[in-house]
Amino acid sequence: MHAIRSFSVAIMLILFTPALLAAGSKCTPLVLSKIHVAEETAGFIVNIHYPVLCADRANHTIRNWVGHRLFDFKKFDPDHDLSDFPHKYEMVMNYSVWPAASGRLASVKLDVEVYTGGAHPNHWPMTWIFDMSDGDTLTLEELFTDVDTTLPTLSAICRAVLSRKYGSDIRDMIFPGTEPLEENFSRFILNDEGVAFIFPHYQVAPYAFGEQVVTIPYAHITKYFTPEVNQMLGLALPPPTEDNSF
Secondary structure, three states: OHHHHHHHHHHHHHHHHHHHHHOOOOOOOOEEEEEEEEEEOOOEEEEEEEEEEOOHHHHHHHHHHHHHHHHHHHHHOOOOOOOOOOOOEEEEEEEEEEEEHHHOEEEEEEEEEEEOOOOOOEEEEEEEEEEOOOOOEOOHHHHEOOHHHHHHHHHHHHHHHHHHHHOOOOHHHHHHHOOOOHHHHOOEEEOOOEEEEEEOOOOOOOHHHOOEEEEEEHHHOHHHEOHHHHHHHOOOOOOOOOOOOO
8 A cells, every 4th residue: 555655646746846846946957758659661760859948938949849849840741752762851950958057047959851852851959948947938128128120239249250261262152141130130049159050051151161159258248138138147247338349
């Protein structure tokens, strides 16, 4: 009888621990486990990994996004059997997680690779920043006090970094891909160094150059954060200055 009761308690703890942890100011550990979706048929291969965090709402967001992408992939050509094209279609996903603000925030990046024919697979990143006190996402509008006035600064910094890296050879890709528009800076994470903006293949450089990442140190961007974000990150506002160089 005692063994049955202990087993029942263990099952309840496994089922409800994420929800109980998320109810506090933050939860630990950030990553409880991972989900692996593996499938292979005559026409396609699926190999997906994504994290299970300690906040239920965050897990719901990630799981729904992955599910929709997998659905879109499978419905692209459900009857594909190599008779018309001699290679299997393939979807691969892997993930990375970065804590910030002493674990109050968690940045999640999914690296997605999809092959449905052509010279090479398509790649794109998906990112979220989650508030681990409730699992809500932190958007650009919630990160910065005024996105419209911040975007030109983000654009100028990213252009300067990428132009120094590649010179003028790909200026015609760097400048359009870093126009001060929200969609150009919609993929970002917080790490120990600052805010990392992620540009997928083709956005600012040719496919062969790969994904591009520009990390803006906190010291260069703190003044644009909301007071709440600065408080969470434990950042102090820098002294006023006219020098915005990077």
